[in-house]
Amino acid sequence: MPVLTLALSDIPEGVPHQPGDAPVILIREGREVTALGHLCPHLNLPLKKGVVRDGTLICAFHHACFSARTGRQTQPPGHGDLSRYDATVDGETVTVTLPDDAASHAAPDHATEGVDPTRVVIAGAGAAAEACAHGLREDGFEGAIAMISPEARAPYDRTMLSKAVLTGAKNAADLTLTDAAALAARDIVLIPGRVVVIEPGRVTLEGGGIHAFDHLLVAPGGTPNVPDLPGIDLGGIHTLRDADHATAIAEAAGSARRAVLVGGGFIGMEGALSLAKRGLEVTVILREEVPLARVLGDRVGRAIWAEHEDAGVRFVTGASVEGFDGDGQVEGVRIEGGDAVPADLVILATGVRPATDGIDGLPTERDGGVAVAADLSVPGLDGVHVAGDCARVPTPFGPARIEHWRVAQQHGRAAARAIRGHAPEIDIPFFWTALARQYRYVGHATEWDEIRFDGDPSGPFLARYITDGRVMAALAAGRDADLAALHLEMVAAGGPLPA
Ligand SMILES: Cc1cc2nc3c(=O)[nH]c(=O)nc-3n(C[C@H](O)[C@H](O)[C@H](O)COP(=O)(O)OP(=O)(O)OC[C@H]3O[C@@H](n4cnc5c(N)ncnc54)[C@H](O)[C@@H]3O)c2cc1C
Ligand code: FES
Known part of the structure; x- marks a missing residue:
């Protein structure tokens, strides 16, 4: 068994410390040292970049959280507790013993009884x-779990569609999160x-099948908005929400020369960059x-x-x-009061609407969303x-x-907690977007009095x-x-921070 020896004073507090390239991070609280697996179960990225505060280790990449003392995962994304190894402090010397087959994180326990x-x-x-x-x-739930989805695909990482699939670096099949074997091992049935x-x-399915439930989680995601415009049915015009969409775009990009993204939100901006990386001439057309x-x-916005x-993407704004x-196939995108932009591939990145329109029995709001309580339950609908x-x-x-993504995974966990009878936890919304750089955002602000910059964008x-x-977001x-x-x-404060 490999044994590491180091001085206690070599281990800083507040950050995980990885000694050299040893497959372990050490977390120090005074004279206590905890040794944990060094890779985050989400994407296997290094936890040494993270931060430790008040007993929580947060991964710097997509903010998965773990107990700094036990390695247990407490917040998504990803699934898996960190392995914990023997770390002994003797005077000023720390000795860590690693098993020969140290795996950074273990598959979580689950019940199949x-x-x-x-x-x-x-x-x-x-x-x-999935969450x-x-x-x-x-949490030890031993009843039946059935996931119903028209995609008929094991849960996969949708966020990579506009990134790795559009650049051609990955196929949709590479994005699977919980494959058929893992679903079977957890006794989770996937029903198309x-x-x-x-x-x-x-619940009743399209075509008539009925499934009885004691608890129902409704998580159908979004349906891309498709503007009602002349020529919208031409070949070469795509939306981007699921694996089939991304696969079709990636295939089309193989022979296309000029792409237009309609919409300058996160999907439009990520998609534009991915297609530009493949060498296409890319234009983003946006209202803003x-x-x-x-x-x-x-x-x-101007910095992005x-x-x-700089990456070669052209913009038509306002x-x-x-x-x-x-004629059958798209050749150009017409702009009100302007010239057409030539295109043989178009992606409509014009936002999504909650995919609740085709589901009877849900109390939806005007935008298609459903107002729920803190435990995600729908007032007036028992068990939903x-x-x-x-x-x-x-x-x-x-x-x-x-x-x-992370918010949706938190919701999934929160619904599981509610179904199991546990009280809701407070957490803070977070997202990331992969543009020319990785941008990460915490909190939630739809408007603000001021944006205070530390560094130039x-x-x-x-x-x-x-x-x-109050700092509503960063x-x-x-x-x-x-x-x-x-x-x-923000977690410690339970929300916004004093400015
Ligand atoms: C291309 C792309 C890139 C993204 N990148 C990022 C990113 O970088 N960072 C980030 O934070 N977020 C990103 N997102 C957003 C993130 O993926 C979503 O917020 C998240 O997937 C929402 O989770 P959900 O469970 O609500 O819905 P989804 O993950 O969309 O899952 C919905 C599921 O419901 C199924 N379904 C639909 N209708 C029904 C029905 N009637 N009955 C049964 N099943 C149904 C669908 O087939 C699907 O399986 C991205 C989204 C896309 C499309
Ligand atoms: S790699 Fe740690 S949260 Fe994504």
């Missing part, structure tokens, strides 16, 4: 659904189908004057815009698309929870319907979005550890 007759049905097999199913098993009716104690300014502010232009030219992109949830930043920076003297690029620390401060 089937002795509990409770039936959980999950409409969806995406981020929230709920795992959360239930990790679309839930169309919810009634007390049962500055991409992403509404969400991140004008100054950050400049980074995209523009409205009025139709698509072509809604999670992910569709759920308008009370948060420490006010009620919010947030369309991001053209370089490493951290921006605080301030309303009524965004950073190149300042991962600082943002992770701020996240944990």
Whole structure:
């Protein structure tokens, strides 16, 4: 068994310490040292970049959290407790013993006994659904779990579609998160189908199948908006929400020369960069004057815009698309009052609507979302929870319907906790986007009085979005550890921070 010996004073507090390239991180609290696996179970990235505060280790990449004392995972994304190794402090010397086959994180325990007759049905097999199913098993739930999804695909990492699949670096099949064997091992049944009716104690699928439930989680995600414009049915015009969409775009990109992205939100901006990396001539057409300014502010939006232009992406801003030219196949995108932009590949990145339209029995709001309680339960519908992109949830930043991966996974876990009878936990919304740099955002601010910058957005920076003297959100690029620390401060404060 490999044994490491080092001085206690060589281990700093507040950050995980990896001695050389040993497969371990050491976390020090005074004279106590905990030795844990060094890779994050989400994407196997190094935890030594993370931050430790008040007994929590936060991964700097996508903010998965772990108990710094036990290695147990406490917040998504990803699934798996960190392995814990023997670390002994003797005077000023720390000795760590690693097993020969040290694996950084173990598959979580789960139950497959089937002795509990409770039936959980999950409409969806995406981020929230996956987290709920795992959360239930990790909490010892032994009843039946059925995931129903029209995609008929094991849960996969949707966030990589606009990144690795569009660049051609990965196929959709490479993105599987919980494969058929892992589902079977956890006794989770994946049923192809679309839930169309919810009634007390049962759901009906398109085509007529009925599934009874004691608890239902509705997590159908979003449906891409498709503008009703002349030429919209031409070949070569795509939406980007699921694995089939991304595969079709990646195939088309193999022979296309000129791509147009309609919309300058996160999907449009990520997709544009990925296609530019493949050598296509790429134009983004957007209504706004500055991409992403509404969400991140004008100054950050301009910095991102400049980074995209440096990568060869062209922009037509303040523009409205009025139709698509072509004969069977798209050849150009017409702009109101302007010339057509030539294109043989178009991606409609014009936002999504909660995929609740085709489901009867849900109390939806005007935007298609469903207002839920803090435990994700739907008032008035016994045993029904809604999670992910569709759920308008009370948060420490006010009620919010947030369309991001980690939030959906938190919802899934929260629904699992509620089903198991545990009280809701408070956590803080977080998302990342991979543009020319990795941008990470914590909190939630739809408007602000002021954005306070620490660093210029053209370089490493951290921006605080301030309303009524409170930091409602923060965004950073190149300042991962600082943002992770701020996240944990928000957790400790239970929400916004004093400015
Ligand atoms: C291309 C792309 C890139 C993204 N990148 C990022 C990123 O970098 N960072 C980030 O934070 N977020 C990102 N997101 C957003 C993130 O993926 C979503 O917020 C998250 O997947 C939402 O989770 P969900 O469980 O609500 O829905 P989804 O993950 O979309 O899952 C919905 C599931 O429900 C199924 N379904 C739909 N209708 C029904 C029905 N009637 N009955 C049963 N099942 C149904 C679907 O087939 C699917 O399995 C990205 C999204 C896309 C599309
Ligand atoms: S690699 Fe740790 S949260 Fe993604």
